[in-house]
Amino acid sequence: MIELKAEVDIEVFRRYAGLSLPRHVSYPMPTWWHKLDATDVDALIHDCRHADSPNALSLYLHIPFCEHLCKFCACTKVILRKSAPHAGSHVATYNDAIVTEIERLAEKVGADRPLRQIHWGGGTPTYLADEQIERIQRTIERSFRIEQGAEVAMEIDPRTVSPAKLKHLKDLGFNRVSFGVQDFNEQVQTHVRRVQPFDMVRDTVQACREIGFASVNFDLIYGLPYQTVETIRDTIERSISLSPDRVAYYHYAQIPEKIATQRGIDHTKLPNSETKLEMFLTAKTLFEEAGYEFIGLDHFAKPSEMLGQAVEDGTIQRNFQGMTTGGGLDLIGAGASSISHLSGLGFLQNRREVEDYIGCIQRGETAVHRGKRFTADDLVRQGVLNQLYCLGEIRPIDMETRFGIVFSDYFAREIAIMDELQDDGLVTLEDHGVIRATPNLGRVLLRNIAAVFDAYLNVEAYCVGEKDYFSANA
Numbered sequence: 001m002i003e004l005k006a007e008v009d010i011e012v013f014r015r016y017a018g019l020s021l022p023r024h025v026s027y028p029m030p031t032w033w034h035k036l037d038a039t040d041v042d043a044l045i046h047d048c049r050h051a052d053s054p055n056a057l058s059l060y061l062h063i064p065f066c067e068h069l070c071k072f073c074a075c076t077k078v079i080l081r082k083s084a085p086h087a088g089s090h091v092a093t094y095n096d097a098i099v100t101e102i103e104r105l106a107e108k109v110g111a112d113r114p115l116r117q118i119h120w121g122g123g124t125p126t127y128l129a130d131e132q133i134e135r136i137q138r139t140i141e142r143s144f145r146i147e148q149g150a151e152v153a154m155e156i157d158p159r160t161v162s163p164a165k166l167k168h169l170k171d172l173g174f175n176r177v178s179f180g181v182q183d184f185n186e187q188v189q190t191h192v193r194r195v196q197p198f199d200m201v202r203d204t205v206q207a208c209r210e211i212g213f214a215s216v217n218f219d220l221i222y223g224l225p226y227q228t229v230e231t232i233r234d235t236i237e238r239s240i241s242l243s244p245d246r247v248a249y250y251h252y253a254q255i256p257e258k259i260a261t262q263r264g265i266d267h268t269k270l271p272n273s274e275t276k277l278e279m280f281l282t283a284k285t286l287f288e289e290a291g292y293e294f295i296g297l298d299h300f301a302k303p304s305e306m307l308g309q310a311v312e313d314g315t316i317q318r319n320f321q322g323m324t325t326g327g328g329l330d331l332i333g334a335g336a337s338s339i340s341h342l343s344g345l346g347f348l349q350n351r352r353e354v355e356d357y358i359g360c361i362q363r364g365e366t367a368v369h370r371g372k373r374f375t376a377d378d379l380v381r382q383g384v385l386n387q388l389y390c391l392g393e394i395r396p397i398d399m400e401t402r403f404g405i406v407f408s409d410y411f412a413r414e415i416a417i418m419d420e421l422q423d424d425g426l427v428t429l430e431d432h433g434v435i436r437a438t439p440n441l442g443r444v445l446l447r448n449i450a451a452v453f454d455a456y457l458n459v460e461a462y463c464v465g466e467k468d469y470f471s472a473n474a
């Protein structure tokens with residue numbers, strides 16, 4: 001471990017790492033979105049539908065229900081025991097609403113456009129019974145033109161699936177599954193109330209392989225209470241033994257003032273930032289030694305995986321699902337809290353509260369309540385941030401070709417700050433103005449570099465530690 005830390009200047013790391021900066025799963029971040037009325041929403045969707053060369057589509061469905069609460073969770077979810085009174089009718093009413101919304105979305109954005117990706121997330125999509133999943137999936141098939149070879153993915157909670165359920169998903173056309181693994185250590189699992197023994201995950205992964213899913217992905221989290229570098233090492237080694245195709249290795253952000261469910265976390269047991277640095281570098285070393293490629297801020301993928309391919313062909317993107325393929329698609333969201341990203345145009349987000357969402361759909365109204373139409377400057381900076389997060393570098397020539405700017409003029413102030421970040425070892429300034437994050441320190445502190453290009457932040461204050469993004473915007 002000592003050798004890993006020695007690769008990073010700890011003093012510099014301390015100066016930058018205490019900040020709670022945005023992860024830029026969107027740009028601009030939702031903090032800067034505003035209320036939209038039906039006219040605004042219709043105008044954005046109209047512009048999307050009537051674009052000169054309409055993009056193919058990606059559809060995200062949000063199923064918010066979970067049987068149990070995981071203390072670390074920051075997702076939009078509804079904890080609903082299946083045995084609870086009215087649970088069945090509540091879920092059925094939600095399903096009716098999402099079916100209606102899918103049909104309406106297809107009419108509005110154009111059912112003739114190819115649908116290239118479908119992603120079910122949550123909450124826990126596998127909370128739903130087989131026939132409920134089938135009804136929604138058949139609605140998508142009827143409403144859209146699903147492209148041959150489309151990615152059809154579902155987030156899986158290993159505690160909620162059996163081999164028979166997995167087989168049913170495969171028969172319905174699902175070809176990718178993503179497991180919420182989080183951590184294999186018992187003490188950590190018990191404290192965060194996410195108990196799923198290694199054997200359960202191993203057996204479920206094995207069932208997925210036998211059934212023939214094309215890709216099995218894991219989500220892991222570091223920075224949870226009771227985690228140590230040794231427990232993380234063990235979790236990663238066990239994960240590698242199951243050979244996932246792709247791993248998202250997320251940093252846990254403890255912000256109980258914003259996320260009520262985190263108030264049950266014992267903050268005295270959280271690892272400090274230097275330990276988390278070591279956890280990150282340990283994971284990077286272990287995954288790379290096992291043949292995985294490090295992608296973006298926090299993802300690892302086998303070279304044969306589509307994510308690695310997407311880096312090659314430039315279709316990788318950073319969005320609400322982390323690092324994904326499908327850059328250039330129009331992402332449309334259905335379900336409570338879901339977000340649509342209409343490429344080059346703007347964001348739209350549905351109401352978060354399930355009752356509000358259902359009410360809007362039942363009244364025939366849009367469920368969208370906020371969003372943002374992009375400015376020309378938003379689009380330039382989106383391009384820069386996407387390249388930085390996905391590739392670890394910014395290539396001015398690409399931005400100049402794409403947006404018709406002179407990079408050195410447009411970003412003169414940001415480039416001056418990059419000189420300082422170069423002195424601190426976060427970036428190197430290369431030929432042709434390429435700005436490259438350094439392999440360890442720069443990749444760990446990628447958000448500090450990104451913050452410089454975020455026009456909505458006070459750059460100097462946020463990147464060197466005088467302000468904290470989340471507390472400033474709480």
Ligand code: SF4
Nearest residue numbers: 066069070073075123
């Ligand atoms: S982590 Fe997943 S399963 Fe746990 S409460 Fe959140 S959405 Fe539900």
